[in-house]
Amino acid sequence: MTTSEARRSVAPAIDFTATKAALWLSLTAFFALLVLYFVGVDQGATSVFGDNMYIHEFVHDARHLLGFPCH
Template sequence: MSSAVATAKTRASAVALPASATLPWLLSALVVGLLIYYFLGIDEGATSVFGNTSVIHELVHDARHFLGFPCH
């Protein structure tokens, strides 16, 4: 009965990706990460690079405290 059940063994193989294919993704991830870090950690509202509005600061206010960034 066990011979009737065919078991297929597959092996995972590594795929080599050229640097030209991964570099745009890595750079995009870096830019997005730096923007998130800026808006969460550095933007203070009054000293914002994007104008004298505190809208972004108020949107991420609780996340700033949760992550340990001071803002007062």
């Protein structure tokens, strides 16, 4: 026989203190700016990380997809 009671799952509350929230926000912003640099700014020949085209060629199609010029 079955019962009509549904199982209840209680999700634990997320306790974000101001310090923890600021840390997550700053890490997320840093990562987003790093990705934006590699996709939108890095030109290969004028790269901050050396005179190579590896990063530029790796994100080349993403640049065009997002509307960044590179030629």
